[in-house]
Amino acid sequence: MKKLFKINEQDNVYVVKVPLTKGELLEIEGQQIVVPYDLGRGHKLAACDIPKGEQVFKFGLPIGSATIAIQIGEHVHLHNLKSNYLPTYSKDDRFNQ
Amino acid sequence: MIDLTNKADVPSLGLGYLRPDGGKGIRNVVLVAYLVECARHVAQKIVQQFDEQEVHLIGFSGCYPNKYAETMMKALCTHANVGAVLLLSLGCESFNGKGLLETVQATQRPVKLIGIQETGGTGKAIAAGKAFIQQVQNQIKSCARIPLTWSDLIVGVVSGGSDATSGITANPAAGLAFDKLVSLGASTIFENTGEMVGLEDDLKRRATRSDLGIELKRTIEKAAAFYEAMGHGSFAPGNAEGGLSTLEEKSIGAYCKSGSAPIVGLLKPGDKPTVPGLYLMDIVPDGKPTFGFPNPNDISEINELIASGAQCVLFTTGRGSVAGSAIAPVIKIMANPENYYRMEENMDINAGKILQDEASLDDIANEIVAKIQQVVAGEKTKAEQLGHFEFSLAYKFFEPLGPSCLA
Known part of the structure; x- marks a missing residue:
């Protein structure tokens, strides 16, 4: 069973379908990826390299911009993606802008 | 696999309920509506006598007037799924019960407004409400049925x-x-x-x-x-x-x-x-x-x-x-x-x-x-x-729709 899926063909992220565990091996677009830490369902992994400032697409629509260059297979979340609208409040202060 | 572009595959929807005002319903519900929280108990008691019989409770709790709530109650009491309506008023609340009654009457649905104070209290209001529902249940059984598209x-x-x-x-x-x-x-x-x-x-x-x-x-x-x-x-x-x-x-x-x-x-x-x-x-x-x-x-x-x-x-x-x-x-x-x-x-x-x-x-x-x-x-x-027939209606304020909103 595939562990990742893309919601819309235009998307540059995959969505995690089944919980992933640290160290697990995955293949994204022919590249081997090592899962860096446990990731729950619904989290996102880059489907290609995303340069800093580029839009991240999910559902075929932009969900924010990359704050740093993101490599294929990397976890895409608060540490490298920011809203184009309101900053996201997190209980983890490292991510509060 | 159903191919919805193929006409032969488009499933039939069965028979709906054709209301005198043209509405086409998929259920034939009797609504019991309280017009202020103080009338809820009586309304609820009436509904309880008709368990499993498509007699359901709705209402508005507030005693202060609210145009949105009155618009909502009018729209819901004349909804295509609704066959008949019983309104329960205490008598001194500000909800315009008569206006709601007239709106429902205009759609030719069976409707009655019972004032608890006017009827003489809880027991009499429950009895009157029960009698009305027994009577309209027979009446709405004969609602015209039409094939739905x-x-x-x-x-x-x-x-x-x-x-x-x-x-x-x-x-x-x-x-x-x-x-x-x-x-x-x-x-x-x-x-x-x-x-x-x-x-x-x-x-x-x-x-x-x-x-x-x-x-x-x-x-x-x-x-x-x-x-x-x-x-x-x-x-x-x-x-x-x-x-x-x-x-x-x-x-x-x-x-x-x-x-x-x-x-x-x-x-x-x-x-x-x-x-x-x-x-x-x-x-x-x-x-x-x-x-x-x-x-x-x-x-x-x-x-x-x-x-x-x-x-x-x-x-x-x-x-x-x-x-x-x-x-x-x-x-x-x-x-x-x-x-x-x-x-x-x-x-x-x-x-x-x-x-x-x-x-x-x-x-x-x-x-x-x-x-x-x-x-x-x-x-x-x-x-x-499972008998989940929830209802909730709160205070709100809306301006009417602007002219470019509807075709």
């Missing part, structure tokens, strides 16, 4: 109790089902403009008329300003733990319930679709925030869709809502496969199969359309089987 249908969609799976299974599947319903000629309504911040330009792009597009965009800007004034952002830390990174990502996860059809109109609660197609409902009050949050609970959202004519409502959930409605069947679509098996008793559709490679989004969308067809034709939803 998809263009007779208005279907709403809401979500509640969402989790990280909602936006990737149940919501996009509901959106695809909405596309199929629109192509079959039905009208569909999506709502919760408070959760569409970030999508104003996409909404504008989807409008069939440029003036409507401007209205749609303005509606979302109004919602953003309202929530800002309330001091509440629609993004909780729990959302980020579930893998959502930004407000617009969360918005899109909810927005994809609307599918991809062009948007033909903007409604406020109680306004009816004028042509078939997809509508956005503006649920955020106009003016300064006065009465609190626009969507105090899921039940009020379901109700607003029903007040705009929805005969049936799709409800997507990830954690597991159990809600139903006093007036229209509510079809539960569960996004999360584990929670589906935990709460199967309450769920009509398992969209979680998508995450287990057992179904595609399109398979689930077809299941949803098939379920709507069965429910319209009379099959009871899980909520109906």
